[in-house]
Amino acid sequence: MNANGAQEDRVGPEDAFAEASMTVVHDEANAYDAVVPPIVQTSLFTFSSYAEMEETYKGLKNRPTYSRGLNPTVRVFEEKVAELEHTEDALGFGSGMAAISSTVLTFVKPGDRIVAVKHLYPDAYRLFQTLLARLNITVTYVDGKDQDAVTEALPGAALFYMESPTSWIMEPHDVRALATLAQRQGVVSVIDNSWATPIFQRPITLGVDLVLHSASKYLGGHSDVVAGVVAGPHALIDKIRKQTLPYLGGKLSPFDAWLLIRGLRTLPIRMKAHEAAGLDIARRLQTHPKVASVQHPGLGNRLPAGLDGTSSLFSFIFREGVDIPAFSDRLRLFKLGVSWGGHESLVVPAQVVRNQAAGPNSAIDFGIDPRSVRLHVGLEGVEALWNDLKEAIEHASR
Numbered sequence: 001m002n003a004n005g006a007q008e009d010r011v012g013p014e015d016a017f018a019e020a021s022m023t024v025v026h027d028e029a030n031a032y033d034a035v036v037p038p039i040v041q042t043s044l045f046t047f048s049s050y051a052e053m054e055e056t057y058k059g060l061k062n063r064p065t066y067s068r069g070l071n072p073t074v075r076v077f078e079e080k081v082a083e084l085e086h087t088e089d090a091l092g093f094g095s096g097m098a099a100i101s102s103t104v105l106t107f108v109k110p111g112d113r114i115v116a117v118k119h120l121y122p123d124a125y126r127l128f129q130t131l132l133a134r135l136n137i138t139v140t141y142v143d144g145k146d147q148d149a150v151t152e153a154l155p156g157a158a159l160f161y162m163e164s165p166t167s168w169i170m171e172p173h174d175v176r177a178l179a180t181l182a183q184r185q186g187v188v189s190v191i192d193n194s195w196a197t198p199i200f201q202r203p204i205t206l207g208v209d210l211v212l213h214s215a216s217k218y219l220g221g222h223s224d225v226v227a228g229v230v231a232g233p234h235a236l237i238d239k240i241r242k243q244t245l246p247y248l249g250g251k252l253s254p255f256d257a258w259l260l261i262r263g264l265r266t267l268p269i270r271m272k273a274h275e276a277a278g279l280d281i282a283r284r285l286q287t288h289p290k291v292a293s294v295q296h297p298g299l300g301n302r303l304p305a306g307l308d309g310t311s312s313l314f315s316f317i318f319r320e321g322v323d324i325p326a327f328s329d330r331l332r333l334f335k336l337g338v339s340w341g342g343h344e345s346l347v348v349p350a351q352v353v354r355n356q357a358a359g360p361n362s363a364i365d366f367g368i369d370p371r372s373v374r375l376h377v378g379l380e381g382v383e384a385l386w387n388d389l390k391e392a393i394e395h396a397s398r
């Protein structure tokens with residue numbers, strides 16, 4: 001007996017710790033009936049027996065082993081995106097660029113050629129011009145409005161990469177027509193759908209093979225996650241899952257997946273609010289005497305078939321006589337910052353991006369007018385946002 005009267009051979013503190021370590025509550029099937037999916041914040045999953053482990057490794061049983069490959073919270077997000085995009089399967093990534101690079105690298109090999117529309121998201125363009133060039137993969141850039149040029153470029157290509165509307169200049173394409181051209185040539189087609197989201201555009205239903213997103217933007221919707229996702233039929237997604245994702249390792253974290261699931265719950269109402277506010281601000285800018293033109297797909301004629309609405313990221317071009325740095329500094333609600341898709345309104349002056357000093361792309365001209373400014377219209381309220389813009393323009397006008 002010791003001083004406390006306990007038997008020396010009873011369970012000591014260390015043994016109790018070991019006992020407690022073995023306590024596992026299994027409720028995999030229904031997650032305790034939680035209305036919100038739990039964050040399964042674990043790197044690995046253990047097996048109950050040698051037989052189960054062997055079965056899993058033989059591929060006879062599909063269950064999580066290690067969170068680089070499969071994690072239940074990430075899987076909930078993937079299944080939701082697959083549903084939203086009207087397709088079978090999806091894969092989450094740690095960023096939109098991880099989704100883009102893993103997807104593209106799954107379908108090309110050295111010597112191959114990609115056909116891509118012009119005015120891509122700049123880092124996708126840089127990926128093509130730098131890393132892919134080092135792998136001896138070439139890219140033919142085409143005007144997505146010119147279907148003859150696309151028809152001419154496609155034969156023999158390994159991949160057709162689209163974005164509609166395109167980055168910065170916001171040019172919408174006839175996605176169904178372009179996807180049909182790719183199908184005819186047997187070329188796998190991919191589209192970046194970050195701008196429209198599945199609320200306004202469901203490219204799989206238009207004949208595109210794979211649809212990807214920077215989930216950092218509208219899907220997440222709260223400016224608190226960097227993430228990506230690609231969706232499509234099982235056969236193509238499985239190729240990415242098996243051939244690329246495990247080795248490039250750009251996986252999505254359970255906590256970020258959980259934030260994305262929360263964001264998705266309000267996606268339809270957020271998108272409708274962004275659409276209304278964005279169009280309202282775009283129309284007011286269009287009639288402003290200091291504005292030369294507004295690049296917003298909702299202002300033109302009809303939207304192309306398959307694009308059911310517009311989000312709130314667009315650009316406009318100032319006339320001479322507006323000091324753009326002074327305008328930028330005067331804004332109070334619109335913050336200077338990249339990215340988009342959250343609550344906050346944001347502004348990016350083109351000249352800053354064009355002057356981007358570092359990297360291999362300093363000399364690349366993206367064809368953006370130096371007097372153009374990109375806006376993301378957030379959810380602060382249109383009147384306050386318009387007053388902010390109007391006042392800053394007035395202040396910056398000579």
Ligand SMILES: *Cc1c(COP(=O)(O)O)cnc(C)c1O
Pocket residue numbers: 095096097098121167192194195213214215216217226227228339
């Ligand atoms: C931001 C963005 C990306 C890249 O996504 P990240 O999550 O930042 O890696 C890709 N495409 C478009 C259109 C984007 O705006």
